[in-house]
Amino acid sequence: MNTNVRQGVPAPALETKEQRNQQQATIYRILLAISFVHLFNDSIQAVIPALFPTLKDNLLLSFTQIGWLAFALNITSSLIQPVIGFAADRKPRPILLPLGMCCTFAGVFLLAFADSYPLVIISIIFVGLGSAAFHPEGMRVAHMAAGQRKGLSQSIFQVGGNAGQALGPLLNYGVFIPFGQIGALGFTLFAAAGIVIQTYVARWYRGMLNAGYTFRKKSSTGTIDPARRKAVFMATVILVFIVFVRSWYGASIGGYYAFYLMDHYGMELDSAQIYIFLYLAAGAVGTFFGGPLADRFGRRNLILLSMVGTVPLALILPFANAFWAAVLLIISGFVLLSSFSVTVVYAQMLYPGNIGTVSGLITGLAFGLGGIGSLVIGKLIDHTDITTVFVACGFLPLLGLVALLLPGDKKLEQWAAE
Structure with a gap:
């Protein structure tokens, strides 16, 4: 009896079916x-603005120097x-998962002891x-x-990051106000836990790659129509612009609204x-429900709304007043960030197989542009007043009307299926 056949199915075909399942x-x-x-x-990243x-x-x-700190964080990541x-x-590198957290560990450890502006920037x-x-x-x-x-996977993945961002204000309340800058040392525990978990995930990741998992999807025709290529490029530009605007407005709240509250109230x-926490926590909830809402009302519609x-x-x-604020x-946190994971899924459908890019x-790039916005906002506050700047920032989300130019969901799904 052929040992390479199980229940009448040749071993190579069975292996392919198992991998597919x-x-x-x-x-x-x-x-x-x-x-x-x-x-x-992202909770460690939230330590910076906190x-x-x-x-x-x-x-x-x-305020300009504070803007440079936000710029250093965002532009490093974006580049x-x-x-x-x-x-x-092109070549997956699972080892980057624990190595990245090792780098974060070094940065937050250095930040706890940084006693000069250049050293803070380096950390x-x-x-x-x-x-x-x-x-x-x-x-x-x-x-994968x-x-x-x-x-659903993007909602689960992204809600972790947004929840981490939401912890920033509470971290300041519970750690930095009573302990000062040295309190950052406690977040090395977060980084250490991340290293352990990432090592486990990296081993699973490597095992999947060894089993034949591939992200790449070849076009059924082998070529892409030039008109479609142009439409995909324009949609990408619009998405990056939308995330840039969203990040810019988010920077005004996360980085400077606490100063506004102290100055105005x-x-x-x-x-x-606590106010910043409410905004970011609501954003984390909005991120989780964004996927189901997009399934009901459409991806482009949700981004626009x-x-x-x-x-x-x-x-x-x-x-x-303070209550209504x-x-x-x-x-606004729930509404604005409900499209967070949806924009990522939309972009992935534009470029099937190019998940990392x-x-x-x-x-990366779009949030780095948001870091430039944070720097500009800091400069404007130094040269005008914080109330005028926040009134001006209120108009930023209106630029999201460019979402009307995005291809509709049917066209997007058609492209992703080809």
Whole structure:
């Protein structure tokens, strides 16, 4: 009897079927693991803006110098992420997952003891490099573990990151206000836990690659119509612009709104940080529900509504009293960030098989441009006043009307299927 045949099925065909079933299954333990690491990574990133008030007092910094700190974090990540993503799409490197967290560990350790402005910038660059290494490969792992549930996997993956960002204000309240800058040392525990989990995920990732998993999808015709190529390029430009605008407005809230609350309402720093937490926590919830909402109302429609729907809330915010400011922050955080994971899925459908490149482009380059926005906002506050700047920032989400130029869902699904 032929030992290479099991139940009448030749071994090579059976192996192919098993691999296909493995690729189609949703591996929740890996999704949850990579989501937790995303939480660790982005909570450490959130340490940077959470430390702004402390660093401003300790090192006597101007708002422009604070803007440069945000710029250093975002631009480091944005310059490296697309390169890592492009390289990973051609040759996956699972080892980058634990190595990236090692870099983050070094950055946050150095930040705890940094006693000069240049040293703070160097430590922030290390954190940015760690994030740059994590996101493209982390996105690929989430895509690999998703099976047929790509939207759900992105919601799980991205909600970890947004939840980590939301922890920033609470970290300031519970760590940096009572302990000062040295409190950053505690976040080396987050980084250490991330290294352990990433090592486990990297081993699974390597095993899947060895079993024959591939991200690449060849076109059925072998060529792409020039008109379609142009349409995909324009859609990519629009997506990057939308994420840039969203990041710019988010930078105004996450980086400077605490100062606005202290200046306008006379709040203490610990109370002001609670408001930022409400905004970011609502954004994390919006990120999770964004996928199901997009399935019901359409990806392009949700991207458009999330941007335009934020405009009236953002314009009213500078003039609301303390209570209504909290309410507006909760609603606007949910609405604006409900499209967070949807923009990533939309971009992945534009470029099937190029998951790392898309991650570097959307979560790297676009957020780096948002870092430029943070720098500009800091300069404007120094040269005008913080109220005028926040009123002006309220108009930013209106630029999301360019989402009307994005291809509709039917066209997008048609392209992804070819």
